[in-house]
């Protein structure tokens with residue numbers, strides 16, 4: 001068996017190492033256009049900021065290791081230029097010499113990744129304008145940082161830009177993030193990004209939403225980033241993080257099928273439309289675990305796992321890829337945002353019925369010092385309770401809950417299963433009712449009809465004749481420090497004795513801080529003949545939708 005692999009980083013290097021573990025005899029050639037293989041793209045922002053001090057740490061496996069330990073024929077600075085599917089060979093260009101040669105294959109794996117999108121606006125080629133993908137990009141950006149850059153503009157408010165923002169601020173650089181959409185971190189639902197917006201502001205990052213760069217100009221001070229709003233931002237560094245496009249040129253030119261957004265089409269065995277050619281990683285289209293639709297998800301975990309699976313299949317093991325559910329996480333200063341499965345906006349866009357709940361627990365028992373707050377949003381099927389998606393934002397423990405919920409989605413679990421989930425607990429680690437259980441209790445109560453909840457957006461948007469009576473059941477002190485406009489305050493402990501103050505001809509929407517006292521109030525009201533709902537997630541959820549100005 002002669003296996004050629006194009007692309008030597010996440011997917012390609014994983015495939016090569018796996019292939020060798022399966023077959024000691026196979027001839028395995030790994031082509032990489034750049035000088036490095038198997039480097040840690042995900043660590044690049046942290047090397048720029050100095051958190052990762054040694055550049056060498058980013059080189060997960062150097063070519064020499066792949067050669068000596070895995071007996072791989074690693075060819076760096078070798079760009080595969082074309083594929084001849086009939087002759088079963090590829091044309092390779094040695095980048096240094098320009099020499100071209102052919103190499104035959106029995107099987108071929110494409111792991112060419114995705115390239116950062118570079119908008120075609122004037123000034124993209126000016127010195128100081130970058131995208132971030134390779135170690136060479138990183139070296140150039142870091143060199144500027146070390147030279148004492150004062151101002152950076154990051155175009156795009158996605159994961160990589162926000163990680164860079166944190167690192168630039170830590171280097172004492174004035175940092176502005178410009179995002180075309182009305183929200184950062186667009187895979188998330190907008191309200192779940194509110195705490196991250198506050199975190200950026202608290203750390204001095206200027207965030208400009210709904211704006212784009214139209215041109216970059218050279219000035220005596222460095223650069224001027226010209227926005228569509230007319231604003232001009234002075235900077236010495238401008239870094240575009242506005243999405244990636246699959247590197248599909250080889251595949252397209254070889255006549256392999258690609259999806260509408262350019263991802264190489266593969267079957268469940270990660271085989272392209274040519275059975276001798278497999279493809280993995282950011283370059284491919286995958287099946288969305290929740291919707292079953294084709295999607296593109298540029299993440300390291302799927303790329304690594306796909307590399308292994310493709311190698312298994314090359315050697316006849318018939319392993320299928322389950323699909324991707326977009327489990328992702330980002331740290332922004334002291335906050336973490338993570339998600340898995342479908343977002344509310346995707347469910348709406350695809351007309352999928354769903355219900356949602358918000359809980360605002362602490363990451364471990366509140367009585368134990370150091371408990372950090374989080375908001376957890378759970379999306380589930382309104383009939384079966386099947387978990388469709390989850391998002392969490394907060395401090396410590398966000399990662400753990402989203403990972404548990406990622407497994408729940410993979411296993412097809414329901415909200416009822418979350419109620420029953422047995423998770424580890426001691427006060428410094430969790431709670432006897434873990435946040436995942438809490439989300440299950442609220443969702444389960446809602447599905448059983450024990451706990452009528454309504455979303456604050458719907459309550460507030462109701463037509464004039466159908467407006468709910470907003471009842472704030474928190475303490476007068478909590479009420480005084482902020483409440484939903486028009487709400488009336490009757491603390492839950494006084495509610496039974498003050499029922500006569502409430503209207504019987506209107507629906508009552510009760511709320512507290514996070515939903516728990518509102519739930520109790522709702523139960524009291526329902527059992528005393530009122531029509532009542534609990535406002536999902538309480539005042540904290542309202543504030544996610546109606547944040548205080550930053």
Ligand code: FAD
Nearest residue numbers: 007009010011033041042080112113281282298299300303
């Ligand atoms: P890549 O890792 O991009 O590798 C593809 C390789 O193929 C490239 O080195 C390219 O030079 C080579 N190549 C392309 N065409 C040819 C050719 N014709 N001939 C030879 N070689 C070729 N993901 C996460 O899940 N978590 C994170 O925290 C995270 N952080 C990131 C931070 C940064 C700054 C970046 C850039 C990415 C990050 N990612 C993260 C995304 C993750 O790195 C990618 O999803 C993953 O690397 C994809 O693996 P891949 O093998 O498909 O592509």
